[in-house]
Amino acid sequence: MKSIALKTALSIAEAGLSHAEKSGFKPMAVVVVDDGGRLVAFMRGDGASPGRFELALAKANGCVMLGVGGRALAALNASNPGVVTAAGNAFGGKLFPAPGGVLLRDGQGAIIGAVGVSGDTPDNDEAAAIAGIRAAGIDFQP
Template identity: 60%
Template sequence: MLGIEAARVIIAEALKAGAGMKPLSVVVLDAGGHVIAFERSDGASPGRFDIARAKAYGAVMLGMGGKAQMARAESQAYFMAALSSVYEGKILPVPGGVLVRDGDGGILGAVGVTGDTSDNDAEAALAGIAAAGFRGEA
């Protein structure tokens, strides 16, 4: 189960993994796209919550990590633009939105990280997810 305790571990470890990066913001969503927890590093800009949430929301709503979403946006821009309308602009198809899967592959939720490069954001999310005992899909 992806509850508050696991979310706290994910956030703490993602921030730890990003210690040498620019200030990060991390959000954890449940399988329904609802916020379980959020934290931003000192120095992170306040607008980062919306970016982190959009990365994670796209992952959980579409069932694919940010890297797969970006590839889809590059190959089918019209489709991702339409999805953005469907989800009222609440998705951001770039790395840093990472699915959280259980041992059987079921989707438990998603993590969104923002603040550094999108690839570094995804790596920080994966570190947090692994530390909580789950499998991440970037």
């Protein structure tokens, strides 16, 4: 399975933070993980609290580990929270079922990683993630 390249991951993070700043969002952190949930890139905007890293990582990690976007994870949590709690426990707490976690796919639909953003509302976190991903020209699943 192909994974996200460092140069691409850095461009996603930079474009996501730029979108957040231009949109007047609160300071954010952006994490990009590979197809195994391992950290590839991380950027924290000026003024973003240090805990944003862990939240963004948990959003991205949950997407990769369960193979769905953050919106689908949030829906699963709403309908069956026990499943999400169990999965979070299995992943050492690294699962945050909320918009702002976005799955990355290659042109054939294979998972190549995920982006997690934290700092503002879940919808704004997701908007920043998607802006970064679109700037890199990658397929995604919110």
